[in-house]
Amino acid sequence: MKDEKLVIKEKYSKYWPTVAVLSLILSLVIFVSYHFIDNVLWIGYLRLAAFAFFAVALLSFFKVYDGQVELTVLVDEEFFKSTYKVRNEIIFESEQPRSDFHQIKTDQLPNKSIYNDFMMNxxxxRFQKKDENAWYYFNEIESRVIPLSEENANTLRDFLKMYSEA
Incomplete structure (x- = not known):
């Protein structure tokens, strides 16, 4: 069998850099503006808003800094070999026997943060091994499940189904 390969990318918004910059600018403007206010109640509100926008800017910057994860799945005679890259640097590799894949399905991300309450798409x-009831995440890096668009998730699912021994 000739080695087959699939390359897909994490779902990633092009708006992260814009959100980071705008949040930082708003944070600085609000921070400076509260120094010119005399009302104690408004000072408290403005300080809270400045902190909130600074937190959003910081978290958005980390998202931009992390970059988009690229998942490459290579199929050989016995294994699915997964390579996860960010900016062409390998961050994680795994190998799973093709015989382990009994059932494969596309599912929603696990609800581990408030982000998943808003981004349900x-x-x-996920896959299930033979003689087991548990479902495992295929696109997972050290307990972090990589979000995929529905199209990429279905492509990955179909690719795994085509080459698994299920």
Missing amino acids: DKCV
Whole structure:
């Protein structure tokens, strides 16, 4: 069998850099403006808003700094070999026997943060091993499930189904 390969990317918004910059600017403007206010109540509100926008800017900057994860799945005679890259640097690799894949499905991301309450269209791929009831995440890096668009998740699911021994 000739080695087959699939390359897909994490669902990633192009708006993260804009959100980071705008939040930082708003944070600075609000921070400076509260120094010119005499009302104690408004000072408290403005300080809280400045802190909130600074937190959003910081978290958005980290998202931009992390970059988009690229998942490459390579199929050989016995294994699915997964390579996860960010900016062409390998951050994680795994190997799973093709015989482990009994059932494969596209599912919603696990609800581990408030982000998942708002972004319910993010998908992941899960599989079940033979003689087990548990479902495992395929697109997972050290307990972090990589969000995929529905199209990429379905492509990955179909690719795994095509080459698994299920």
